[in-house]
Amino acid sequence: MKALHVITGLGVGGAEQQLRLLLRHLPVRCDVVTLTNPGAVAEGLRADGVRVRDLGMRSNRDLGAVPRLARLIRRGAYDLVHTHLYRACVYGRIAARLAGTTVVSTEHSLGRAEIEGRPLTRGTRELYLRTERLGAATVAVSDTVAGRLRDWGVPPARIHTVPNGIDAAAFRFDPVRRRATRASLGLPDAAFVVGGVGRMVPGKRFDLLIRAVASLPGARLLLAGDGPEAGSLRALAARLGVSGRVTFLGECGTMDAAPGIPAVLGAVDTFVSASREESFGLAVVEALAAGLPVVHAACPAIEDLPGGGRVPGATRIGRASGAADPTDELTAVLRHRMESGVRRLAPPPAVAHYDIRLSSRRLMDVYAQAVGTAPVPPTERAHP
Template identity: 85%
Template sequence: MKALHIITGLGVGGAEQQLRLLLRHLPVRCDVVTLTNPGAVAEGMRADGVRVRDLGMRSNRDLGAVPRLARLIRRGSYDLVHTHLYRACVYGRIAARLAGATVVATEHSLGHAEIEGRPLTRGTRELYLRTERLGAATVAVSDTVAGRLRDWGVPAARIHTVPNGIDAAAFRFDSAQRRFTRSLLGLPDAAYVVGGVGRLVPGKRFDLLIGAVAALPGAWLVLAGDGPEAVPLRALAARLGVAGRVRFLGECGTAGAAPTIPAVLSAVDIFVSASREESFGLAVVEALAAGLPVVHAACPAIEDLPAGRVPGTTRIGSSSGTTGPEEELTAALRHHVESGTRRLPPPPVVDAYDIRSSSRRLLDVYAQAVATAPLPPTERVHP
């Protein structure tokens, strides 16, 4: 089988990194097209031996992208097209239909009120649903997302849940890496360090982490990620008088001067995900693989499981009350600091989210989509 993956962009992000990891484990010949922004993840894919092309899409309304994509699909003689992220799903489904190709889409980022961090509008939903019908299947990265798709009106028979996956061994705690990374970042050996990972955007609510650390004099904070909120968050840390206890690392890849994400997770003592909405919660699963206690708000990777399946996790914001989110987070962190919570063995759920299992499940979706796709007009058998 030969597949073409179409994605909106290839800067550092959860969906982008997930695609790169998936390609390492899919026993399928795969090429990748990015509509725009061939960033650090594109470079990593090329280093892995994947062919990556930049379509050079100029704006959200660059309708010329559709025929360009369709020509590329025809010339590549792909058995299947797989689209990722909203814009790529809309344009890629139309192009694949024009090219006579079977198309599968993965929904990485659908929230209750947002998609890819943008507010959901009636027009956004309508365009999504109209183009969704052009595909053979839609993959949800969690049961939560599958439920949202059904609520939107996507037929249940077209939805397949394939959870995001990780390579757990890559995140295993390393004491030598912990010492080295703490020294590199100027973190005191005895300091209690809070960790956060993700795009610096409003929905991730990293401002809550900075406020909580400001209320805990003995705590430090390491934030791995970049984005439009980088400058405001630095200003907030300075305004609260904790700039000296907060480390902004920017984008952390798999190589280079900045520590890798596994190194960061070895260096910190607790992980926090305060996101208002998540479609899965990949960073939380990575933190659990590193043996970290976790405080989280929205995280379908945990919430979709039976209660009590993931020890060492604390959920905030799950009940109504007079306490605000920052106060609730501060209280949770204070409890961990005062009780001296230590690193834990990775819970069994980490194995359930193994990337190899995810790749096998996705292959089943591919096989079903190709087997049930209608024949192109030139290949239909007439009576």
Template identity: 80%
Template structure:
């Protein structure tokens, strides 16, 4: 099977990183087209041996982009087109229909009020629904997103839930990695480090984390990622007098910045105060690293059955400004001291190999096969590791003591 993946851009982000990881585990020949911004993930895909093309789309009203993409699909002899993110889904579905090729779309970014980081408008929703009918199936990355699609009017028979996945082994805690990352980032070896990973945009509410850390003299803050809020967050740290205790690592793996497992190893507690999310990949990665997690909206945790919610994950309840609530939670973590937790068994359902197999079932259905079976509540699958995930060293009551 030959598949063309079409995505809005390939800068560093959750959907973009997920695509790169997924292509390593799909038993299909895959090429990638990015409509705009062939950034760091494009370079990573090429390093993996994936062919990446930049369509050079100049804006949402670049009407020539659709026929260019249709010609590329037709001449490439693809069996299937798989689109990712709102703009790529709209343009890619139309182009695939013009080329006479079946298409599947993954909905990574549908929130209650935003899609692909943009406010949801009546026109946006109408265009999405009109083009959704052109594809063979729509993949939701969480049960929460599937419910939103149904509420919009997308028929349940067209929606297939394939959760985002990770390779949990890559995030297992390693003391050497922790020391190396802290030295690289200028973090004291014995500091208590609060951390966050993601695009620096308003919806992630990183400002609340900066405000909370500013009230805790014994805490440091590590933010990994980049985006339009970077300057405002630096200025906020300066106004609050904590610039010396805040580290901005930039995009993980770029320049001198450690990769995601490295920055997670450097942290002692992970915060994701997002107002809304479609999945919450960074939270899952932090749990795989054995970190206590404080989170806002996170379908990856909220969709779990009550008995499987990781005990190390604490939910923020404030709908507007969570800084005060976050401060209280972080103060308790600071008093307890650094610790690593066992990796939750619930993360088995987010194994990237399982995601790849489920997606191949959707592909087969899009090409005329039977509909995939509904996802089981607890996967029993040969693609999932038979042994439970665990940190590379046993949980210790104090990382500071364990690594001196």
């Protein structure tokens, strides 16, 4: 089988990094086309030996991208097109249909009221649903996202849950790496350090982490990521007088970048994901793989697990708290963690549930059904 993956952009982001990791484990020949922004992940894919092309799409209304992409699909003689992220799904499904090629799409970032961090409008939803019918299957990265797709009206038989995956070995705690990373960042060995990872947008609520750390004398905060809120978050840290205790690392790839997310997670003592809404919560799984105590708000990766989302080392906030201010609740949990002295735990069994090799096998089942080589039922009914 020969597959073409079409993605909106290849800057550093969760869906983009997940695609790169997945291609390392899919047992088929894969090429990649990015509609725009051939950034750091494109460079990483090329380093892995993957052919990457930039379609050069100029805007959301660049309709000429459809025939350009259709010609590329025909010339490549692909058995399957796999699209990722909203714009690529819309344009890629149409182009694949024009080229006469089977298309599968992955829904990476669908929330209740947002998609990829932007408000969901009626027009956005209608265009998504109209083009979804052109595909053979839609992959949801969590059962939560699968449920949202069903609520939209996507037929259940077309929805397959293939959870995001990680290479747990890459995040295994290494005390030598911890000391080296802390030294390079100027963090004292004994300091209590909180970590946060993600795109700096309002929904991630990194402001809660800054306010909570400001209320904990001696605590430090490492934030890995970039985005439109970076400037306002730096300003908030300055207003609260904690600029010296908050380190903004910028974009850090989960693979091959220095210090890199595995090194960052090794250097911190507690990980926080305060996102108001998530479609999966990959950073939480990575933190658990690093043996970190985790504090999280919305996180389908945990909440969708059997047993109601009870995972050793993970603490849910914002569900049934009496705290009027979510910052107060987060501060209280972090203070307890700080005073407990617990810095590392054994990775919980939940980490094995999200092994990238399992994700690869599940996706191959979807491919087989889509191209008609095997009568495989939807993978949402085939969780281990």
